[in-house]
Amino acid sequence: MSKKRVYEVAKDLGVENKVVIDALKKHNVEVKSHMSTVEDSQVSMIKQSLAGGAKQAQSEAPKATQQAPQKKVHEYRRNEDGERRGPKQDRNNRNDRNDRGDRNDRGEKRDRPFNRDGKNNGQRDHRNDRNDRGDNRSNQRNGQSRDGRRPEGRNDQRQDNRNGGNRPNNGGRFDRNNDRNHDRNNNRSNDRNNDRNNDRRNDGPRRERRLEIPQVDPALTVKTEGRDRQASREVDRQKENRRFESEHRNENRSERRNKKDKKGKKGERTQSLVSSALQKNKNKVKQRNEQHIKQKEEERRKAEAAIATSIELSGPLTVKELAEKMGREVSEIIKKLMMLGVMATINQEIDVETAMVLAEDFGVEVVEVEPEQDPTEIIEIEDSPESLQARPPVVTIMGHVDHGKTSLLDVIRSTNVTASEAGGITQHIGAYQVRYEGNKITFLDTPGHEAFTAMRLRGAQSTDIAVLVVAADDGVMPQTIEAINHAKSAEVPIIVAINKMDKPGANPDHVKQQLSEHGLLPEEWGGDTIMVPVSAKQRQGIEDLLETILLVAEVQELKANPNRKAQGIVIEAQLDKGRGPVCTVLVQKGSLRVGETILAGVAYGKVRAMTNERGEKVKVARPSMPVEILGLSDVPQAGEVIFAVDDNEARSIAEKRIEKQRITEMNAKTKVTLDDLFNQMQQGELKDLNIIIKGDVQGSVEALRQSLEGIKNPEVRINIIHSAVGAINESDVMLASASGAIIIGFNVRPDANVRKEAEKESVDLRTYRVIYDAINEIEAAMRGMLTPEFKEVILGRAEVRQVISTPKAIVAGSYVTEGKITNNSEIRLIRDGIVIHEGHIDSLRRFKDEVKEVATSFECGISLERYRDVKEGDVIEAYKMEEIAPEV
Known part of the structure; x- marks a missing residue:
């Protein structure tokens, strides 16, 4: 036997599930829900029961329940608006909940206050029943008395959507959309409920024509009536939608019109103000745009006018200055330099040749003019001939190492200078003034080692007569030839002292022969070079040498003006731990006095004290007099020219020189030419040997630095990261630790704290007194860094x-x-x-x-x-x- 579920039976019969469940319970069939199953016999029983109930209801109220399925005759009426109304019989099938819709029988509900939408509160409380509209329709079509009210039928609902309620007298507005949706939902829900509950009918008078309806199957009648009612409701809904849409559009238009009317002149004034403000803003924006365009055009014209066709160059200038002269952007100049292989910054100085190449690339003609006066230079004063007075000659002792230069000067000074020199080699220049037969002679002792080339060169520049010492047993040596070249380049007369004549192997003729090969021809051989045989050890020929010096000085007529501001040259400079910067100066012109402000390179200051070569304090230093002065702000470079100037001028020039020196050093680090560009690129693969040099005097530091930098190797590069005068301190150790450098001290000794710091930081610290040892050990260190x-x-x-x-x-x-x-x-x-x-x-x-x-x-x-x-x-x-x- 097959089984069916309760909801399927209800669907077949066209009734609700509850009706079927109640019917089953009446026949003592227990079901829990609409999903419960029933037997076929039970289904037949339910169908007969429901069909019998339908027949009974039909006999009690045949006019309200029966309806022909297809051939039924309908009566159509016209309402007050002229609209065609459907058959009243379609709205007579209602369930038991329609009783509440009989407004005439239940007058107490008319006394309830109406809400804003025109519905009474009782209707709002029963929204789930969805039967409001159906009740009204049913009651209206059953001929309810109107007793002076508006008809409570379908026509009235289409006009105001109040579900048959009394029209409010206050003229309040209502929500048409909400009412329409509410009525529409009520129509659908109530029609379905009324179709499925035909066993309950509304009692009351009905205004309709009695028709003879043939007897048909109740189940078929229920289905047919449902389809007719659904089609009728669909037509009604479409009409209602069109009517409400039209009314809604009209209402919106009227609302907008009312709002405009309410605004009146105030709205017009506001609109006018807004329009004027917008117009002002537009005018301002337009003005700003026009000004911006004019400004850009003016800048373009100025830029075109600023582009020069020709420029004048008087010397080196920075990239920024060249760009300003050419009227170009600095970036254009730097870009062009990069294309030429030169990496430059905006403040980097470029020479005239590079500037000419750049100008040619930009199509600018270059005109060279005389350079302007350098603000860092001091103009020398020309002395009148009548102001000049005789001055002592300045004699420089030059020659090869260990040929007896210092020994000869020792004899002349009658002091034992050689004993104090480390290894018997003069480490720095000594300046001494001696008297012979009432005449003063100033001697400068220059080192003989090849490392002190720069010191010998400075000595030759500051001297009047050069005494070339040559050992009779050794003859001409490399440093001897170098000294000859220095003296010749300085155009200084040379006196040859053939020393060590007391040795058994002395051969003065051989020495003369060698000297003649280098352009020094003796007087006895027809030349103009005076050669004096001497023996410093035996004190032989010393007087002849001094007389020769005075004779040559007399021929030169050496003169200077002592009555002017002093000018001289720095022979040597060092940093004394107790006295500060100490400078040995040879006065060449004028007179230097204690208290005067002097300028030497980037160092300046007032002369606090002056001492001569014997340690005696002096107040005035005359021309050709060597003195040691105190009071400078820094240690000057050996060979710097010293001037006595005003305090403000000294400070200003020193600051400008410091700035110039800084720029020069920066340019030297970044200078690149097309010739050595590839070589500098290869240097990135080299190993660096970083060195810090500290010495007792500036000349020795320079000489050692030049010697070390002269050691060339394709694999190891010596990099002097710092060189200065003074003792080795802790800051030097920290610098060496950070850069991986070794410290070389020349004639200086570190204290105990510095040594401990060096051991702690694992810094290699070495001190030397002879330059040979320093160079040899550096070469050994380089060999250790070379590729094996x-x-x-x-x-x-x-x-x-x-x-x-x-x-x-x-x-x-x-x-x-x-x-x-x-x-x-x-x-x-x-x-x-x-x-x-x-x-x-x-x-x-x-x-x-x-x-x-x-x-x-x-x-x-x-x-x-x-x-x-x-x-x-x-x-x-x-x-x-x-x-x-x-x-x-």
């Missing part, structure tokens, strides 16, 4: 007699023909004189034993590492690479 060099040493050769193949390797049965074969040597496999493989020996055996080496005339088995292509007749050559010490 190797040479090949042949150990032996073996001939392959038989090739033995094994699963693991190929063994070459060989016979050692020369030298020996070792198991750790490198090998070459040679076939027909051509090297076909280079590698290492994997295994060396004699019979079945592993051996370390096999000597000549012995057989052995050799297997090569990762190589198997071995044939009979091949030669195995064993060799090793030995490291050799590199040379700097």
Whole structure:
């Protein structure tokens, strides 16, 4: 037997699930919900029960329930608006909940206050029933009395959507959309409920024509009536939608019109103000745009006018200055320099040649003019001839190392200067003034080592007469030739002192012959060079030498003006721990007094004290007088020209020189030319040996620096990161630690704290008193940084007699023909004189034993590492690479 669910039975009968459930319960059939199942017999019983109920209801109220399915005759009426109304019978089928819609029978609901939408509160409380509109329609069509009210039927609902309620007298507005939706939902819900509950009817008078309706199947009647009602409701809904949309549009238009009317003149004034404000803003924006366009156009015209067709150059200038002269952007100049391979900044100085190349690229003509006066230079005063007075000659002792220069000066000064020099070599210039027969002679002692070339050059520039000391037993040496060249370049007369005449091997004629080859021809040979044989050790020929010096000075007529501001040259400078910067000065013109402000390079200050070569304090230093002065702000460079100037002028010029020096140093670091561009690129692969130099005097520091920088090597580059005068301090150690440098102290000693700090930071600190030792140790350090060099040493050769193949390797049965074969040597496999493989020996055996080496005339088995292509007749050559010490 088949079974059906309750909701399926209700659907077939066109009734609600509750009706079927109630009917089943009346017949004592227990069901829990609409999903419960029933038997076919029970279904038949329910159908008969519901059909019988329908017939009974039809007999009680045939006019209200029966309706023809297709051929039914309908009565149509016109309402007050002329609209066509549908049949009243479609709205007579209502359930038991329609009783509340009978407004005439239940007058108490008319007394309830109406809400804003024209509905009474009782209707709002029963929204879930959705029967409001259906009740009104049913009651209206059943001929309810109107008793002076508006009809409570369908026509009235289409006009005001109040569900049959009394029209409010206050004229309040209502929500048409809400009412329409509410009525529409009520129509659908109530119609469905009324169709399925035909067993309950509304009682009351009905105004309709009685028709004879044929008897039909109640189930079929229910289905047919449902379809008719659905079609009718759809037509009604479409009409209502069109009517409400039209009314809504009209209402919106009227509302907008009312709002405009309410605004009146005030709205017009507001609109006028807004329009005027917008117009003002537009005018302002337009004005700003026009001004911006004019400004840009003016800038463009100025830029075009500023582009020069020709410029004047008087000397080096910065990139910014060149851009301003040419009327170009600085970025354009820098870009062009980069294209030429020169990396420059905006404040970097470029020379005239580079500027001319740049100007030519931009199509600008360059006109060279005389350079303007350098603000860092001081104009020298020309002395009138009548103001000049005779001055003592300045004599420089020059010559090769250990040829007796200092010993000769020692004899002249009658003091033992040589004993105080480390290693017997003069480490810095000494300036001394001696008297001979009432005449003063100033002597400058220059070092003889080749490292002090710059010091000798400065000595030659500041001297009147050069005394060239040549050892009679050694003859002309490299430094002797160098001293000759310096003296000639300074156009200084040369007096040759042939020293060490007391030695057995002395040969003055040989010395004269060598000197004549370098342009110094003796007077006795027809030349103009005076040569005096002397012996400093035996004190021979000293007086002849002094007389010759005075004679040459008399011929030169050396004069100077003592009555003017002083001008001189810095012979030596050092930093004294207690006295500060100490400077040895040779006054050349004027007179220097204590308290005057002097300027020497970037150092300036007032002279606090002056002492002569004997340590005596002096107040005035005359021309050709060497003095030691105190009071400078910094240690000046040896060879700087010293001027006595005003205090403000000294300060201003010193500051300008410092700035110029800073720019020069910056340019020197970044200067790139097309010639050495590739070389500088390769320097990135070099190893750097960083060095910090500290010395007792400026001249010694410079000489040591030049000597170290002169050591050239393609793999190691010496980088002097700092050099200064003074003792080694903790800041030097920290700098060396940070940069990985070594510290070289020349004639200076670090204190205990500095040594502890150096040990803590693992800084290599070395001190020297002789320059030879410093240079030799630096060269040794450089050798340690060089890439090791190797040479090949042949150990032996073996001939392959038989090739033995094994699963693991190929063994070459060989016979050692020369030298020996070792198991750790490198090998070459040679076939027909051509090297076909280079590698290492994997295994060396004699019979079945592993051996370390096999000597000549012995057989052995050799297997090569990762190589198997071995044939009979091949030669195995064993060799090793030995490291050799590199040379700097």
